[in-house]
Amino acid sequence: MVFCSIGAHTNFNIKIVILPTIWSLFFFSELKKFYKNATVVSADGWFEINLDRKKLRTPHGNIFKVPSEPLALAIATEWNSQEKLVNRHTMHLTVLSNTALENPTHKTREQLTSNIIHFLETDTVCYRLNEPPELEKLQKTKWDPIIEWAVNRHGLEITPTYSMAPPIVSPESKEIVRRHLLSYSDWALFGYHYAVDCIKSLLIIMALVDKQIDVDTAVELARLEQEFQTKKWGSVEWYHDIELYELRCRLSAAMLFVHWCCESTTIKQKATLPSF
DSSP states (O other), X not given: OOEEEEOSSSTTOEEEESSOOTTGGGGSSEEEOOOSOEEEEEETTEEEEEETTEEOBXXXXXXXXXXXXXXXXXXHHHHHHOOSEEEGGGOHHHHHHHHXXXXXXXOOHHHHHHHHHHGGGXXXXXXXXXXXXXXXXXXXXXXXXXXXXXXXXXXXXXXXXXXXXXXXXXXXXXXXXXXXXXXXXXXXXXXXXXXXXXXXXXXXXXXXXXXXXXXXXXHHHHTHHHHHHHXXXXXXXXXHHHHHXXXXXXXXXXXXXXXXXXXXXXXXXXXXXXXX
């Protein structure tokens, strides 16, 4: 197979290369690392990633670019953190940015918002169990404050369910959430959707984005029933730990993505990571 790459200092300087190209690596889970250093370059109000002298490209071959300098620096760190192999499954910010850039499912802004709102009807914290009593009490203790916060902060009307019927969410509440979500940029909405999909709870993510809880707490709340059953019946230790670590990584990446896509695009002073 023949791949083409664009020369760094000339216009459309086509070269035949044998090594994997920068965009072909996205079709493989792992490839041998073929670059030494990832750097950030500003271009027309966007921020691109250079792998040595070659521009990083998306899976469809477009130039990879992001609207935020802190995000670009974090993505460069993802690439610089790769060792002998490039493992794209560990590069959550890169994957999220590719999704926002290429929009593979062709979702409009309204469609993306509607997809997020749909999670209200299946929200983890709204589905309760009567048995065993210990779990019912735990759900009430841990989940009720999230619903109460949503009621007080956003004026939502939500009633949890103890059956197979969906929770009661008023049309007015859905409209409030819709307007709230539409206040975010398109890029931030992709991060928001990714976060909600990770833990299947819009209410928890709203509290997390608002910095009412941190990532560890959000994961704990989302996995409340699973952790309860694990403590009671045990688990496959290594699998449980890896699954928990991976969920925290994905959710942390999503929160950073949302945060950086909502703020100033450039760094004006020494950057510090937000505490999620």
